[in-house]
Amino acid sequence: MRGELMSTLRRHLRDFGPALLLIAGLLGLWEVVSRAVEMPDWLLPAPSDIGASFGEAAPLLGPHVAATVTAAAAGYALALVSAIVLAAAIDRWGLARRAIYPLLVTSQTIPTFALAPLLAIWFGFGLLPKVLVVALVCFFPIVVATVGGLRAADKEMLDLVRGMGASDRQLFVKVRLPAAVPSVISGMKIAATYSVIGAVIAEWTGASQGLGLYLLRASNSFQTDQVFAVIAVIALLSIALFGCVELVGRTVAPWTAAKEETAR
Amino acid sequence: MSALSGNAAATPAVALRGVHATYTERGLRVEALHDVNLTVARGEFVSVIGPSGCGKSTMLNLIAGIDRPSAGEIAVDGRSAIGHTGLVAHMPQRDLLLPWRTTLQNAVLGPELRGEPDREARALAQLDRFGLEGFADAYPHMLSGGMRQRAAMLRTILLDRDTLLLDEPFGALDALTRGEMQEWLLGIWTELARTVLFVTHDVEEAIFLSDRVYVMSRRGTMKLEVAIDLPRPREREMTTSPSFVEAKRTLLRSLLAETQR
Ligand SMILES: Nc1ncnc2c1ncn2[C@@H]1O[C@H](COP(=O)(O)OP(=O)(O)OP(=O)(O)O)[C@@H](O)[C@H]1O
Ligand SMILES: [Mg+2]
Numbered sequence: 218m219r220g221e222l223m224s225t226l227r228r229h230l231r232d233f234g235p236a237l238l239l240i241a242g243l244l245g246l247w248e249v250v251s252r253a254v255e256m257p258d259w260l261l262p263a264p265s266d267i268g269a270s271f272g273e274a275a276p277l278l279g280p281h282v283a284a285t286v287t288a289a290a291a292g293y294a295l296a297l298v299s300a301i302v303l304a305a306a307i308d309r310w311g312l313a314r315r316a317i318y319p320l321l322v323t324s325q326t327i328p329t330f331a332l333a334p335l336l337a338i339w340f341g342f343g344l345l346p347k348v349l350v351v352a353l354v355c356f357f358p359i360v361v362a363t364v365g366g367l368r369a370a371d372k373e374m375l376d377l378v379r380g381m382g383a384s385d386r387q388l389f390v391k392v393r394l395p396a397a398v399p400s401v402i403s404g405m406k407i408a409a410t411y412s413v414i415g416a417v418i419a420e421w422t423g424a425s426q427g428l429g430l431y432l433l434r435a436s437n438s439f440q441t442d443q444v445f446a447v448i449a450v451i452a453l454l455s456i457a458l459f460g461c462v463e464l465v466g467r468t469v470a471p472w473t474a475a476k477e478e479t480a481r
Numbered sequence: 482m483s484a485l486s487g488n489a490a491a492t493p494a495v496a497l498r499g500v501h502a503t504y505t506e507r508g509l510r511v512e513a514l515h516d517v518n519l520t521v522a523r524g525e526f527v528s529v530i531g532p533s534g535c536g537k538s539t540m541l542n543l544i545a546g547i548d549r550p551s552a553g554e555i556a557v558d559g560r561s562a563i564g565h566t567g568l569v570a571h572m573p574q575r576d577l578l579l580p581w582r583t584t585l586q587n588a589v590l591g592p593e594l595r596g597e598p599d600r601e602a603r604a605l606a607q608l609d610r611f612g613l614e615g616f617a618d619a620y621p622h623m624l625s626g627g628m629r630q631r632a633a634m635l636r637t638i639l640l641d642r643d644t645l646l647l648d649e650p651f652g653a654l655d656a657l658t659r660g661e662m663q664e665w666l667l668g669i670w671t672e673l674a675r676t677v678l679f680v681t682h683d684v685e686e687a688i689f690l691s692d693r694v695y696v697m698s699r700r701g702t703m704k705l706e707v708a709i710d711l712p713r714p715r716e717r718e719m720t721t722s723p724s725f726v727e728a729k730r731t732l733l734r735s736l737l738a739e740t741q742r
Contacts, residue, residue: 373575374577376542377571380546381566381590381591382591383594391579395579396581470581471620472580472581
């Protein structure tokens with residue numbers, strides 16, 4: 218038991234140690250340089266100053282974090298469900314693929330910054346337009362990954378199961394869908410990192426609460442240390458969401474986690 | 482068509498007449514089978530040996546209905562099997578276990594598709610016979626090569642078909658386990674009165690198991706058919722008997738001519 222714990226620790230150290238070390242090194246360098254050059258705070262505050270202002274702002278940040286996380290999570294969930302349904306339709310009907318795919322790709326060329334104000338005009342400054350922006354941003358990577366995953370099933374495996382007498386529906390449920398799970402999870406991971414940014418951008422264009430609004434106020438008043446503190450919070454939230462998806466992936470598809478383990 | 486029909490007792494379990502098969506890969510036509518004739522009688526154990534790439538797996542795919550021949554007739558139990566899946570139990574060369582299913586879940590796939598009750602209990606009862614006890618809930622990547630093949634074999638047996646097409650089922654096993662598995666397969670074959678069409682590279686294995694052995698040539702034709710004159714049940718000692726040695730000599734000579742071509 219003890220040995221197992223140690224080996225888990227050692228593995229985590231090996232996996233995350235280098236990144237943590239690099240981040241610590243960069244922060245240290247930043248600290249030293251900004252002290253040496255005596256940069257004014259509104260231009261580039263030192264990491265220690267950002268930490269201090271984060272401490273001050275932390276009690277105020279709570280409701281903003283909650284608003285952003287709500288929009289990100291709701292939009293993400295909406296994107297996930299509709300993306301999988303659409304991907305299944307695209308996969309099932311060639312007509313749907315030919316009709317929808319070009320539209321889908323074109324939709325990705327529309328900048329979120331242009332879309333967010335429009336949605337605010339149509340749906341006001343409440344939660345809904347934020348959820349929609351997040352959903353629109355997260356939708357694409359999940360659709361593309363799911364459509365690809367549904368096509369990735371081993372042909373011989375499909376032949377075998379069809380040969381056992383499986384109907385098309387059984388083939389979809391028992392072979393193609395599970396075979397697609399690893400790609401769906403990859404798409405979900407990418408979408409997870411987009412979701413928080415999507416919510417922040419939506420809040421930037423008009424909100425009564427949220428990290429985007431907080432960011433806007435801080436930068437308008439040249440509170441650069443606060444801007445950096447919020448950026449750090451956004452990064453941490455994105456990483457946390459990514460980690461959640463990773464965890465869900467391991468639970469839903471234990472066979473893929475093991476494959477990665479042996480692939481190293 | 483008349484060649485394929487007849488009274489029930491004489492109807493072969495599997496019959497191929499003048500079967501051709503071609504693959505077209507990037508405009509290149511490869512003829513995998515050329516005028517293949519083969520019959521397997523009900524309850525018979527027939528093996529096919531031949532050099533790698535001569536078309537053995539292709540032939541099994543045709544009989545299983547997964548692929549279609551470019552010409553010729555294929556019948557299972559007297560009825561055309563071209564494009565008809567589900568008439569035989571096919572165990573492909575690759576084990577093709579579904580990676581997201583445990584050993585038990587893989588094994589019960591056939592009965593599950595047909596919605597049969599008690600399938601898990603039936604499969605569980607067979608696990609130790611297949612050397613898989615304690616691995617019911619293991620995923621395929623946790624199994625050894627031999628265990629994977631035995632799991633695939635269990636899945637094939639649980640399809641409950643009269644005819645089994647087995648494509649090098651013991652390829653990944655060591656000599657000792659292989660011998661055990663051969664005896665075990667003969668046990669199943671006798672007990673369940675199944676018909677077996679067996680593909681292998683191993684001449685001794687083919688002789689030990691079979692009533693008849695076909696040799697395929699590199700060009701995808703059947704070049705030789707040898708009846709094995711050994712009593713049943715088969716015993717290991719028979720591998721030194723004169724008729725075994727004679728059959729082995731004939732088959733090896735025929736195979737050797739292929740590799741030297
Ligand atoms: N899907 C395919 N597409 C194109 N060519 C194929 C395909 N499958 C098999 N072939 C070709 O058909 C020929 C026969 O292949 P097959 O797999 O039946 O050989 P085999 O006798 O089973 O060989 P082995 O003993 O190595 O398993 C080979 O030349 C192979 O390259
Ligand atoms: Mg083969």
